[in-house]
Amino acid sequence: MTVTFTSLFADTINAVEAAATCYKSVKDDRSLRETFHEAGRGQGLVRQALRAANSNLGDRTPTETTTELVKACHAKAKLSGGIFKEVAQAPEGSRFECYKEVVRERKGSTVEVLTVGMMKDMCALAEDDAMKVAMEDRVVELCDAIAKLSKMEPSVPTEEAGHNLTNWGRDQINAPGGTVNKSEGSGNHFPGATFSVSVSFGKN
DSSP, X not given: OOHHHHHHHHHHHHHHHHHHHHHHTTTTOTTSOHHHHHHHHHHHHHHHHHHHHHHHHTTOOOOHHHHHHHHHHHHHHHHHHHHHHHHHHSOTTSHHHHHHHHHHXXXXXXXXXXXXXXXXXXXXXXXXXXXXXXXXXXXXXXXHHHHHHHHSOOSSOHXXXXXXXXXXXXXXXXXXXXXXXXXXXXSOOOTTOOOSSOOOOOOO
16 A cells, blocks of 8 residues: 555545534534534544545555545545534524535535535445455445435525535436436437427438
8 A cells, every 4th residue: 555545545534533523513503404413423424434444455555446536535525624614613693604605605515415425435435345344334324324414404595505416427417497408329419499490400
């Protein structure tokens, strides 16, 4: 295992721990929605999964996929930590308004979207043969947490957050407030077009 990957794993664990610490400062604030708190508590599950993965990788060389997953989790952990920190620093009584503003500034990145993303990174990481057995119990917990968070009311009103589109690797069609136009295959595509006269297509 390279020093670079060791540092990356350590930095990611530290970033998740920092996010969890910032959340603890507001864990009893009832002005924040329950989804916010569930996402904050979810940081602990991510941290446990990371530690399990790190302790069982041993001296094996990480794959490129493994490295990219840890990098992705690190980026989300840093962003989550920044949000929790800003909310924690806001005066009590104005934290929900502060949180809504922070989400707007970050283009709709709510803490639950980031936390679910981190959890999915960990579930994918568990596919690595070097970590699969050690992370088996963690994956069960993460899947339960993902299902719970996904069903909860958003931590900010949808109109406050804006349209947040997250893709996890599958085809995605979104048309918030508009019309869906989906084109597949080869050939000419005219999404939303209207023709007032007869039109034919072919080669000259």
